[in-house]
Structure formats: C-alpha cells, structure tokens
Amino acid sequence: MKLISTLSVAAVILLLVSLAPALRSAQDTPNHATVTNPVKPTADSQARAKQIYGIDCAMCHGSDGKGKTDLANEMQLQLKDWTDPATLKDKTDGQLFDFIRNGTGEGKMPPETAGRAPDDVVWNLVIYIRSFANHP
Numbered sequence: 001m002k003l004i005s006t007l008s009v010a011a012v013i014l015l016l017v018s019l020a021p022a023l024r025s026a027q028d029t030p031n032h033a034t035v036t037n038p039v040k041p042t043a044d045s046q047a048r049a050k051q052i053y054g055i056d057c058a059m060c061h062g063s064d065g066k067g068k069t070d071l072a073n074e075m076q077l078q079l080k081d082w083t084d085p086a087t088l089k090d091k092t093d094g095q096l097f098d099f100i101r102n103g104t105g106e107g108k109m110p111p112e113t114a115g116r117a118p119d120d121v122v123w124n125l126v127i128y129i130r131s132f133a134n135h136p
C-alpha cells in the first residue's frame, strides 16, 4: 500500500513537472479575443490605469493617445490616433488586452507583463485608451 501511494505521488509530481512548460506557454500566449471585459471601471481603477499609462505607454502613444510623440518619431513607429473613434472600433476589448499583454514581439512595443500590471489593470487600460475617443 505504502509503495503504491509513494509511486502515485511520484507519478503525479512527474506529470506536473512535464506539463509545467506547456502550462506556462499557454499562459504566455493567452487568447482573450472573445472574453468580455470583466472590469467595471471606477474612478479609482481608471486613475490607476491613467497612472500606469503615463509611465508605460505615453512615451510612445502620447498622453493624449494621438501617437505623435518624439519617441514614436525617432523609432519611426506608425501609431494610430486613438482620439478618432474609428481607430479601435473593430477591435474587441479582449484583442486589445492580448495586444497590451503580449506587445509586438519585434521590439516595437514591449509586452505589459503580469509583473508590471495584473489582469484587472490591463482591462482598465483597455477602457482607458478607448476613452481618448470620447474627448478628442
């Protein structure tokens, strides 16, 4: 009996160890395209999003969301104008979430990692960047 339970514990550990890389990479490339934004924005959560945006995003996208910044110019980035309601209209919140979380890969836009912003902050960032279209 004892041997069997020791063996099954060992088997479970082995299984978890072998699955870990797969689980991790599934986490790295999540797909939220059809996920509804779970966040109900509050004044506080949007203030936090604005603060993070100022630190991690504004240098490229601009504090006004127009994407006309010195850095974008120097890096020759083609950034869209988020004050135009047409710009993000066809993207779901989940697509924007994934874009922010993953970045572009080619070193143009860095990923906003979980260490910098937990999921709820990224969902709030999505709401925040959409709000540029409300007051161009």
Ligand code: HEC
Pocket: 053, 056, 057, 058, 059, 060, 061, 077, 078, 079, 080, 096, 099, 100, 104, 108, 109, 110, 112, 125, 129
């Ligand atoms: C170093 C410059 C840089 C920073 C910093 C940056 N971005 Fe971007 N971002 C880009 C570029 C370049 C694109 C366009 C990429 C493409 O079209 O392939 C982009 C595109 C996007 C898009 C896709 C929609 C669109 O307008 O094309 C979203 C959403 C976005 N950024 C959000 C953010 C948020 C939120 C932050 C901060 C957490 C951020 N970005 C920080 C450079 C940046």
